[in-house]
Amino acid sequence: MIIISLFMLFPAGIAFFYHETTSGISFLKAAGGVICLSIFVIFLTAAGRKEQMGAREGFLIVTFGWIFSSLAGALPFVISKQIPRFTDAFFETMSGFTTTGASILTDIEGLSHGMLFWRSLTHWLGGMGIVVLTVALLPILGVGGLNLLRAEAPGPSVDKMTPKIKETAKILWSIYLLFTVVETGLLMFGGMNLFDASTHTFGTLATGGFSTRAQSVGAFHSPFIHIVITVFMVLAGMNFNLYYKLVSGKVKDFFKDTEMRVYLSIFGITTLLIAVNLINSYGTFGRSLQYAGFQTASILTTTGFATADFSLWPAFSRNILFFLMFVGGSAGSTGGGMKVIRLTALFKIGINEMKRMIHPKGIFLLRLNGEVVKKDIIYPIAGFILFYMALLLGITAVVSTGGYPILTSFTTALATLGNIGPGFGRVGPAENYSFFPDYIKWVLSAAMMLGRLELYTVLVILTPSFWKK
Amino acid sequence: MIIISLFMLFPAGIAFFYHETTSGISFLKAAGGVICLSIFVIFLTAAGRKEQMGAREGFLIVTFGWIFSSLAGALPFVISKQIPRFTDAFFETMSGFTTTGASILTDIEGLSHGMLFWRSLTHWLGGMGIVVLTVALLPILGVGGLNLLRAEAPGPSVDKMTPKIKETAKILWSIYLLFTVVETGLLMFGGMNLFDASTHTFGTLATGGFSTRAQSVGAFHSPFIHIVITVFMVLAGMNFNLYYKLVSGKVKDFFKDTEMRVYLSIFGITTLLIAVNLINSYGTFGRSLQYAGFQTASILTTTGFATADFSLWPAFSRNILFFLMFVGGSAGSTGGGMKVIRLTALFKIGINEMKRMIHPKGIFLLRLNGEVVKKDIIYPIAGFILFYMALLLGITAVVSTGGYPILTSFTTALATLGNIGPGFGRVGPAENYSFFPDYIKWVLSAAMMLGRLELYTVLVILTPSFWKK
Numbered sequence: 001m002i003i004i005s006l007f008m009l010f011p012a013g014i015a016f017f018y019h020e021t022t023s024g025i026s027f028l029k030a031a032g033g034v035i036c037l038s039i040f041v042i043f044l045t046a047a048g049r050k051e052q053m054g055a056r057e058g059f060l061i062v063t064f065g066w067i068f069s070s071l072a073g074a075l076p077f078v079i080s081k082q083i084p085r086f087t088d089a090f091f092e093t094m095s096g097f098t099t100t101g102a103s104i105l106t107d108i109e110g111l112s113h114g115m116l117f118w119r120s121l122t123h124w125l126g127g128m129g130i131v132v133l134t135v136a137l138l139p140i141l142g143v144g145g146l147n148l149l150r151a152e153a154p155g156p157s158v159d160k161m162t163p164k165i166k167e168t169a170k171i172l173w174s175i176y177l178l179f180t181v182v183e184t185g186l187l188m189f190g191g192m193n194l195f196d197a198s199t200h201t202f203g204t205l206a207t208g209g210f211s212t213r214a215q216s217v218g219a220f221h222s223p224f225i226h227i228v229i230t231v232f233m234v235l236a237g238m239n240f241n242l243y244y245k246l247v248s249g250k251v252k253d254f255f256k257d258t259e260m261r262v263y264l265s266i267f268g269i270t271t272l273l274i275a276v277n278l279i280n281s282y283g284t285f286g287r288s289l290q291y292a293g294f295q296t297a298s299i300l301t302t303t304g305f306a307t308a309d310f311s312l313w314p315a316f317s318r319n320i321l322f323f324l325m326f327v328g329g330s331a332g333s334t335g336g337g338m339k340v341i342r343l344t345a346l347f348k349i350g351i352n353e354m355k356r357m358i359h360p361k362g363i364f365l366l367r368l369n370g371e372v373v374k375k376d377i378i379y380p381i382a383g384f385i386l387f388y389m390a391l392l393l394g395i396t397a398v399v400s401t402g403g404y405p406i407l408t409s410f411t412t413a414l415a416t417l418g419n420i421g422p423g424f425g426r427v428g429p430a431e432n433y434s435f436f437p438d439y440i441k442w443v444l445s446a447a448m449m450l451g452r453l454e455l456y457t458v459l460v461i462l463t464p465s466f467w468k469k
Numbered sequence: 470m471i472i473i474s475l476f477m478l479f480p481a482g483i484a485f486f487y488h489e490t491t492s493g494i495s496f497l498k499a500a501g502g503v504i505c506l507s508i509f510v511i512f513l514t515a516a517g518r519k520e521q522m523g524a525r526e527g528f529l530i531v532t533f534g535w536i537f538s539s540l541a542g543a544l545p546f547v548i549s550k551q552i553p554r555f556t557d558a559f560f561e562t563m564s565g566f567t568t569t570g571a572s573i574l575t576d577i578e579g580l581s582h583g584m585l586f587w588r589s590l591t592h593w594l595g596g597m598g599i600v601v602l603t604v605a606l607l608p609i610l611g612v613g614g615l616n617l618l619r620a621e622a623p624g625p626s627v628d629k630m631t632p633k634i635k636e637t638a639k640i641l642w643s644i645y646l647l648f649t650v651v652e653t654g655l656l657m658f659g660g661m662n663l664f665d666a667s668t669h670t671f672g673t674l675a676t677g678g679f680s681t682r683a684q685s686v687g688a689f690h691s692p693f694i695h696i697v698i699t700v701f702m703v704l705a706g707m708n709f710n711l712y713y714k715l716v717s718g719k720v721k722d723f724f725k726d727t728e729m730r731v732y733l734s735i736f737g738i739t740t741l742l743i744a745v746n747l748i749n750s751y752g753t754f755g756r757s758l759q760y761a762g763f764q765t766a767s768i769l770t771t772t773g774f775a776t777a778d779f780s781l782w783p784a785f786s787r788n789i790l791f792f793l794m795f796v797g798g799s800a801g802s803t804g805g806g807m808k809v810i811r812l813t814a815l816f817k818i819g820i821n822e823m824k825r826m827i828h829p830k831g832i833f834l835l836r837l838n839g840e841v842v843k844k845d846i847i848y849p850i851a852g853f854i855l856f857y858m859a860l861l862l863g864i865t866a867v868v869s870t871g872g873y874p875i876l877t878s879f880t881t882a883l884a885t886l887g888n889i890g891p892g893f894g895r896v897g898p899a900e901n902y903s904f905f906p907d908y909i910k911w912v913l914s915a916a917m918m919l920g921r922l923e924l925y926t927v928l929v930i931l932t933p934s935f936w937k938k
Contacts, residue, residue, distance in 0.1 A: 056827060319869035319878055323862040343855060350852020354929045358525060379844065382851040383819020386812060393792040400788035406893060407876045409788055424875060460823045 001038040004069055005031040007125060008076065008118065014195070015114025023114035026080035034072045056466060062133065063458050066449050070094040073122050082115045087438045094445040096122025098452035099130065099334055101209025101304035101421030102444070104434040108214045113195060116212045120199035127206025127334035128176050130452060131240045132169045168244070175243045179205050183232045190225040200305075204232045207334045209304025209421040216306040216429070223290055226307055230290075230297045234267060237301030237329035256370045259330050259341040263300075266340070270324060271296045274317045281313070292317075299324045302336040304421025304429075311428035322424065325414050336419025336451055338388055342381045344368075349378050380456070387455050391447070392417055398443050402436060412436075416447040470507040473538055474500040476594060477545065477587065483664070484583025492583035495549035503541045525935060531602065532927050535918050539563040542591050551584045556907045563914040565591025567921035568599065568803055570678025570773035570890030571913070573903040577683045582664060585681045589668035596675025596803035597645050599921060600709045601638045637713070644712045648674050652701045659694040669774075673701045676803045678773025678890040685775040685898070692759055695776055699759075699766045703736060706770030706798035725839045728799050728810040732769075735809070739793060740765045743786045750782070761786075768793045771805040773890025773898075780897035791893065794883050805888025805920050807857055811850045813837075818847050849925070856924050860886055860916070867912050871905060881905075885916040 008031040015024035073093035077083035083092060088104045095102045096119055105111065111119070180201055187197035196212055203210050213219035217229055238260055245253045254260070274292035275285065282288040294307045299321045310321055328337010345368065352364040365372045395413035400406070404426060411423025412433075422429040436444070450458050460466055477500040484493035542562035546552035552561060557573045564571045565588055574580065580588070649670055656666035665681055672679050682688035686698055707729055714722045723729070743761035744754065751757040763776045768790045779790055797806010814837065821833040834841045864882035869875070873895060880892025881902075891898040902910070919927050929935055 055829065059826075315869040315872045315874065315878065316866065318875060319866045322875055322879070323866060326858065326862065346851050346855035347859075349848050350856050351932070353849040353852045354925060354932050355934050357528075357925060357929050358932075358935055360524065375848065378851050379818050379847060380822040382815050382847050382854070383822045385851070385854055386815035387819050389795065390816075393788075393795065397785065397788045397792060400784040403784045405784065405876075406787060406791055407874075409784065410791070456823060456826060460826050463820070463823050463827075465824050466827055 001068060001072055002035055004072055004125065005034040005038070007121060011076070011114045011118035011121060014117045015112060018113040020112040020114050023076070023080050023082065023112040026076045026082075027114065027118070029079050030072070030075035033075065059457050059460055059466075062453060063449070063461055065129075066094075066097060066453065069097050069125075070445070073097065073118075076118055077115060080112070080115065082111055087441050088434070091433065091441045091445050092119065093122055094448050095421075096120075096208065096210060097126035097129075098419055098448040099123050099126045099206040099208040099302075099336070100416060100419040100448045100452075101203065102416055102427070102433050102448070103210065103421075104432060104441070106432060106434050108212065117195070117199060119210050120202040120208070120212070123206035123208030123210055124180070124202035126452075127202075127208065127236070128173065130334055131172050131176065131332065133453075171244055171247060172240055175240060175247065176205065179232065179235065183228065186228045187225060190220075190222050190228060192220065192225065196220075200229065201232075203305065204229050204303065205236045205334065207233065207236050207301045207303040207329060207336070207419075209298070211305060217294070218307040226290055226294050229305065230294045233297040233301045233303050233305070234264075236303075237297070237333050237335040238263065239330045239332035241332045253369070258344060258368045258370075262344050263330050263340045266324075266327060267296060267300055270300070270320050274313075274320055277314055277317045277320075295321065296324065299420065300327060300335075301329045301333075302418055302420040304415075306422065306429040309428065309430045311424055311430070318424070322411075325411070325418060325420055325423070328418055338385065338418070341368075342384060345378060345381055346385065349375070384455060387459065388417070391450065391455070395443065395447050399436075399440055402440055412444065413447065416444045417451040419448060419451050470537060470541055471504055473541055473594065474503040474507070476590060480545070480583045480587035480590060483586045484581060487582040489581040489583050492545070492549050492551065492581040495545045495551075496583065496587070498548050499541070499544035503544065528926050528929055528935075531922060532918070532930055534598075535563075535566060535922065538566050538594075539914070542566065542587075545587055546584060549581070549584065551580055556910050557903070560902065560910045560914050561588065562591055563917050564890075565589075565677065565679060566595035566598075567888055567917040568592050568595045568675040568677040568771075568805070569885060569888040569917045569921075570672065571885060571896070571902050571917070572679065572890075573901060573910070575901060575903050577681065586664070586668060588679050589671040589677070589681070592675035592677030592679055593649070593671035595921075596671075596677065596705070597642065599803055600641050600645065600801065602922075640713055640716060641709055644709060644716065645674065648701065648704065652697065655697045656694060659689075659691050659697060661689065661694065665689075669698065670701075672774065673698050673772065674705045674803065676702065676705050676770045676772040676798060676805070676888075678767070680774060686763070687776040695759055695763050698774065699763045702766040702770045702772050702774070703733075705772075706766070706802050706804040707732065708799045708801035709803075710801045722838070727813060727837045727839075731813045732799050732809045735793075735796060736765060736769055739769070739789050743782075743789055746783055746786045746789075764790065765793065768889060769796060769804075770798045770802075771887055771889040773884075775891065775898040778897065778899045780893055780899070787893070791880075794880070794887060794889055794892070797887055807854065807887070810837075811853060814847060814850055815854065818844070853924060856928065857886070860919060860924070864912060864916050868905075868909055871909055881913065882916065885913045886920040888917060888920050 008027045012024050012027035012031070015027065070090055070093045073096065074086065074089035077089035077092065078086055083089040091104055101123070183201040183204060184197045187200060188194060192200070199212050200217065202208065211217060217226065239257070242254050242257055242260060271289070271293045274296060275289040278288045278292055279285055282291055291308050295310050297303070298305045310318060326338060327343060328339050329335015331339045331341045345366070348366055352366060355364050356362060366375050367373070392413050395417060396409045399412050400409040408425035408427060411425060412427050415421055415423035415427060426435070427433060433441070433444070477496045481493050481496035481500070484496065539559055539562045542565065543555065543558035546558035546561065547555055552558040560573055652670040652673060653666045656669060657663060661669070668681050669686065671677065680686060686695065708726070711723050711726055711729060740758065740762045743765060744758040747757045747761055748754055751760055760777050764779050766772070767774045779787060795807060796812060797808050798804015800808045800810045814835070817835055821835060824833050825831060835844050836842070861882050864886060865878045868881050869878040877892070877894035877896060880894060881896050884890055884892035884896060895904070896902060902913070905913070
């Protein structure tokens, strides 16, 4: 909480730079208040107590970390009255920290520079948090079937865990920071000013999707900018562990990564399909490819930026994007969705079963990254898919109590649980989430958090066994 | 093929009874032609050859059995010109044999009695076929993770298999026949004539959904009829193995069946939710419950009968039905969809994984029907879910090439792959499938077959390993 409050000094500075005094003071008030309260709570609870931290505490810290961050992050919006209602401010901030990019703003350009910067910065912080969490922390806690590398990681003892996490986290942060600097530089080279370049970089690398313009990236007409953002969206949707490996010189491991190959294949094939389908709309194949690639990357990586209103595209292209909304980015990336590795593992086990049908006595191994992995990894993945589908349909039912048609209700659930941002119908890329009644906004905030924390981290807290000694 | 041709004598008799000479003669022509061709092929191929039948031959026989049955079954429609186009006739027949109930007919009452009877009879035959297949045959071939009782069944050797299958099949057929007689009797008691009673019984027990009226069961206003059909739809969506157990005196096994409990709970809860939501539309809670129960049973069991146009219901009720379209009936029933047991098993493995997150060294067993089952059963189920979702989205993409909106394209895929019949949008309960271009009708015919044969049975034929020696 203290770190997040300190980060509020950046937008405060920007607000004062643009002579937005009210905004600037709101950040200082919010930061000051949260820091004081945090120090108070620390003294109140931690004085003289030293307890071992285990898996349960981990789940609680992660879940409530996201909730409290969103509560604190919402304060500047409310204090400055730029987003006067708390429900809206909380939704917007949760959408930021979970890198969803769903917005309740009806007039984005009406916000002050300070607030727009803070909004994008929540993406950047959330993205950084999730990478460290999924690559360094969750595998140790054994969450969600992404712990393919479990053997490499130390056991669930905190003493052993700490140094490893610290070291991994440091390298991941450095990579994230490097990407940030490079993309910002390239966007400025393409004609953006520092403010637009940095905020859009935050939205890209976190696969968030908040823009400073109502028209999103479409407000900038340079093809160079579109291409740079496309490339960095694709990079941000890849497992950051791969970059870690590249940095450590394990180049072979990088290239034989199953998830990366499938992910890039999906991106390539769907981009081509859409580009061919859109060729009449955009005149040349080059332009068609540019717009297809951008929107494909945006939905596949669950970013949510737009250079075109895809809800106006032909049915086939729309349906391909609908398809991509179920997939999502790679594990250990800032992307959301079900994740490519889960779908790949399920596909491989399905093929295995078919081989077993033909040769009932044969032994068929599950291979990922060129190596045999234990079939046990399927159990958490299978449970995940069921919970994901059940939540998707449950959230759809809740949203539908507001009286919206199925397409709107269903893609609202899909776009929040999958941390995508835009859906179809009334939550399409040219629309926003402002019209939902409050109770739906709270449910969608919960959906964004559930999706972001890979379901299990949050759901486990709701089981009775969690609270038994 | 010969048996199916002989069954054509029933609608032929009905046609002559109603003085529909052209229809009657068409059945005789079709039956005669198919029988002659079949005998010719038998002499041509089987003469002097006696080969061992294994699992591969089983998959081929089952898949091509459904294809050839639909080819033969379409003949009377084409010969009599009651459905002049072959694509349409094939679609309608495949829809019949797969117990889907999706129709290309725009004027149902315009068909002759003989043709309407044949149409419903394909349901009844397909339903009977699928029960024997999933309860007696597929478990032995090891398909689709429904082989929970594999240990009870003999190994994949044909010599041992034959007597067991024959015995099981006989009992299943007797149960199916008993249900047919009882429901027909009850419907006649409720005021239907023999023709309407028997055709609607065929549609109910097969969870098919073809009616003799454009308004479906809604054309009959007796609440008694609605309730009888509701009850028998629910019965038809249950595992016929359970009735087999009841008959064999294993009453305890019946009541501790996990899938049945979950299935009935889903039916009860969703019916109540919809009934409460609809109370204003239908005046009294009793009437609301009657309409909610019918439509819930119809969609959950994937029958597709209608007493109300649910596409005009409030958003919440529509979304609950949309949710049910993903579930489907029980394994070993005539119902389609993903099947309750698969979702239940995945849910249980997910809960297991959560417990394991809290107690990483604990051992958590998977229990079904009060007994511990091997966790291996999750592998084929996990693969199934992935293939199901992938096919759903793939078929959606193909349908969308016709330019239909997402809701229509997606629920068309859902309604055919899940063997439901009606979807939403342009394939809603008051609509039909006639407007699709031919190539989409062929793809949807394939979808119905894939769904009906639990995906694996058909998909395995498409793998290269299937064709290797």
